[in-house]
Amino acid sequence: MxxxxxxxxxxxxxxxSLPCLSHAAEKDDLTNEQIYEKRMDxxxxxxxxxxxxxxxxxxxxxxxxxxxxxxxxxxxxxxFIAIYFxxxxxxGKLNPNKxxxxxxxxxMFGGKxxxxxxxxxxxxxxxEDVLYTLAHHIEGYGFDEEDFRIALWEKxxxxxxxxIVHGHAKVYEKYExxxxxxxxxxxPLNYNYSYKNTWGDRRGWGGRRIHEGTDIxxxxxxxxxxxxxxxxxxxxxxxxxxWRIGIRDLDNIYHYYAHLSGFEKGIEEGTIVEPGQVIGYCxxxxxGKPGTQGKFPPHLHYGMYRDNGITEWSFDPYPSLKxxxxxxxxxxxxx
Numbered sequence: 001m002x003x004x005x006x007x008x009x010x011x012x013x014x015x016x017s018l019p020c021l022s023h024a025a026e027k028d029d030l031t032n033e034q035i036y037e038k039r040m041d042x043x044x045x046x047x048x049x050x051x052x053x054x055x056x057x058x059x060x061x062x063x064x065x066x067x068x069x070x071x072x073x074x075x076x077x078x079x080f081i082a083i084y085f086x087x088x089x090x091x092g093k094l095n096p097n098k099x100x101x102x103x104x105x106x107x108m109f110g111g112k113x114x115x116x117x118x119x120x121x122x123x124x125x126x127x128e129d130v131l132y133t134l135a136h137h138i139e140g141y142g143f144d145e146e147d148f149r150i151a152l153w154e155k156x157x158x159x160x161x162x163x164i165v166h167g168h169a170k171v172y173e174k175y176e177x178x179x180x181x182x183x184x185x186x187x188p189l190n191y192n193y194s195y196k197n198t199w200g201d202r203r204g205w206g207g208r209r210i211h212e213g214t215d216i217x218x219x220x221x222x223x224x225x226x227x228x229x230x231x232x233x234x235x236x237x238x239x240x241x242x243w244r245i246g247i248r249d250l251d252n253i254y255h256y257y258a259h260l261s262g263f264e265k266g267i268e269e270g271t272i273v274e275p276g277q278v279i280g281y282c283x284x285x286x287x288g289k290p291g292t293q294g295k296f297p298p299h300l301h302y303g304m305y306r307d308n309g310i311t312e313w314s315f316d317p318y319p320s321l322k323x324x325x326x327x328x329x330x331x332x333x334x335x
Contacts, residue, residue, distance in 0.1 A: 027078075027079070027080065032179070032181070033179060035080065036177070036178040036179050038080050039058070039061070039080050039081070039178055040054070040058075040178055042080060042081060042127055042128065042131055043057045043058050043061075043131070045128070046116065046128070046131045046132055046135045047135075049116075049132065049135070050132070050135040050136065050138075050139050051139065051143060052135040052138045052139050052143065053143070053169075054172075055169045055172040055173045056138060056148055056169055057131060057134065057135060057138075058168070058169070058172050058178060059165045059166070059167075059168035059169035059172060060083060060134060060152075060155075060165055061081055061082055061083050061131070062082075062168050062250050063161070063164055063165045063168055063252060064082045064083050064084055065077070065082035066250075066251050066252035066253075066307070067084070067252070067308060067309045068082055068084065069251070070252070070306050070307070070308035070309075071308050071309070078125060079125070079126075079127040080127050081127040081130050081131050083130050083131065083134050085112060085113065085124055085130065085133065087099070087124070089111070089112050090106070090111055090112060090113040090122075090124045090133075091106055091109065091111045091113060091124075092106055092108075092109025092110045092111030093109070093110065094109050094110070095109035095111060099124075100113075101113075101121040101122050101123050102121070102122070103115045103120075103121075103122045106122055112133055112137070113129065113133055114129060114132055114133045114136055115129060115132075116128040116129040116130070116131060116132025116133065117129060117132075137151060137154075137155065138151045141154070145166070148166065148169070149162055149166055152165050152166065156309070158309070158310075160307065160312075161309060163233070163248075164248055164252055164307060167230070167231035167233070167248050168231075168250055170231055170270075170272055171229055171230065171231060171250060171272055174272045175229070175274075180229040180250055181250075182228075182229070182274075182275045183227050183228050183275050183320070183323075183324045183327070184225055184226065184227055184228075184275035184276040184324060184328065185225070185227070185321065185324040185325045185327075185328045186216065186224055186225050186226075186227050186257070186300060186302055186321075187216060187218060187222055187223070187224065187225065187282075187300070188222075188223060188225070189325075189328055189329065189332060191218055191219070191222045191223075192218065192219065193216050193217060193218040193222065194216070194217050194218075195214055195215060195216040195217065195318075195321070196214075196318075197214065197316070197318040198213070198214055198215050198318075199212065199213060199214060199314075199316040199317065199318055200316070212303050212305075212314035213256065213258075213301045213302050213303030213304075213314070213317060214301075214302050214303075214316075214317050214318050214321055215299045215300070215301055215302075216299055216300045216302060216321075217297060217298070217299040218282045218298065218299065218300065219282065219298060220261055220281075220282060220283060220284075220298045221261055221262075221281045221282060221283070222281065222282040223264075223278045223280075223281060223282075224257055224260060224278065224279055224280045224281060224282055224300055225275070225276050225277060225278055225279065226247060226255075226273040226274060226275060226276065226277045226279050227249075227255055227275060227302075227320075227324060228247070228249035228250070228251075228253075228255065228275055229249060229250055229272075229273070229274050229275065230247045230248050230249040230250065230255070230272075230273060231247065231248055231270065231271070231272055231273070232245060232246070232247050232267060232268065232269050232270060232271045232272075232273065232279075233246045233247065233248050233254065233269065234246040234269060235263065235267065235268060235269050237285075237290045237291075238286075239286065239287070239288060239289070240258070240286055240287065241256070241258030241259060241285075241286050241301060242258060242259045242260065242283070242284075242285025242286025242287070242292065242293075243258075243259070243260040243261070243262065243263065243280070243283065243285045243286075244256065244257060244258040244259070244260060244286075245257045245260070245263065245267065245279055245280055247273060247279070251306075252306065252307045252308075253304055253305065253306055253307075254304070254305040254306075254307065254312065255302070255303070255304060256301070256302065256303035256304070256305065257279065257280060257300060257301075257302060258286065258300070258301035258302075258303070259282075259283055259284055259285050259286050259296075259298070259299060259300065259301050260280040260281060260282065260283050260285060260300075261280075261281045261282060261283025261284070261285065261293075261298070262280060262281050262283070263279065263280045263281075264278045264279050264280055264281070267279050267280065282298050282299065282300050283298055284296055284297065284298045284299070302317055302321065303317060304316075304317040304320065
């Protein structure tokens with residue numbers, strides 16, 4: 001009898017552990033399209049429960065997925081949702097049980113964790129619980145864009161984070177899909193251009209500094225294209241980059257296009273762009289007051305900067321450029 005009870009308990013333990021194991025294995029076995037479908041199902045379910053637009057939920061989730069990639073103090077998400085709550089945030093700062101899953105005791109200690117799937121537990125690693133907890137925070141401020149921005153400020157206490165997440169929401173609002181991972185080389189292949197890895201080289205104009213990008217040399221007025229889905233954060237002049245555009249993509253990466261001869265009509269701050277869309281034209285502007293041209297051969301200075309929720313830094317764009325260029329040549333051969 002005692003032996004049978006041990007066997008039964010062991011089987012129960014195995015059964016209880018199966019969902020977590022199969023969930024992780026399931027995600028690893030899915031295609032990107034299937035993962036997007038699973039995420040969208042979760043967003044739409046929580047939207048139905050709370051009336052918070054799915055684009056808002058997707059925008060925060062996307063932003064936090066980028067943070068997990070950029071920061072060492074956050075683990076990679078196990079499930080489909082990347083939104084992160086610390087143990088203290090979830091269970092309550094004064095809660096002696098940092099792994100508390102009981103909604104009432106979590107509430108008593110001022111924790112944020114909620115039960116989103118109706119199983120009576122508020123689990124920090126449960127996709128539905130985490131997403132519902134975020135939605136509850138957002139709906140407490142309202143449902144329009146300004147309310148959303150206020151909710152983001154209360155969550156992140158950082159203007160840059162608010163701008164990035166709000167931009168992500170506008171991208172999702174326009175395209176109504178999560179499958180937005182495509183990239184493009186910044187120049188059409190049918191133009192003559194050349195480039196090498198110049199990231200980190202010394203620069204002397206305006207004081208000693210390093211070259212935070214890759215220079216792609218081409219003729220005047222060669223079209224310059226967006227390399228990713230994103231939102232134009234800035235457009236105009238600066239003394240180093242001349243006429244330049246900055247675009248934030250869905251990985252929280254800022255793409256910097258400098259020394260342009262001009263901008264494509266209709267490209268303004270706040271414009272949503274997609275890979276391959278013309279945003280401006282190659283030139284030699286910069287190194288002086290607005291309008292300065294011709295102090296160097298025409299080229300595109302292309303830079304990439306990653307945001308981690310605290311600060312932003314440049315990294316070498318050359319490997320990405322080579323990858324996008326190879327993909328462009330492969331796609332052209334298929335036609």
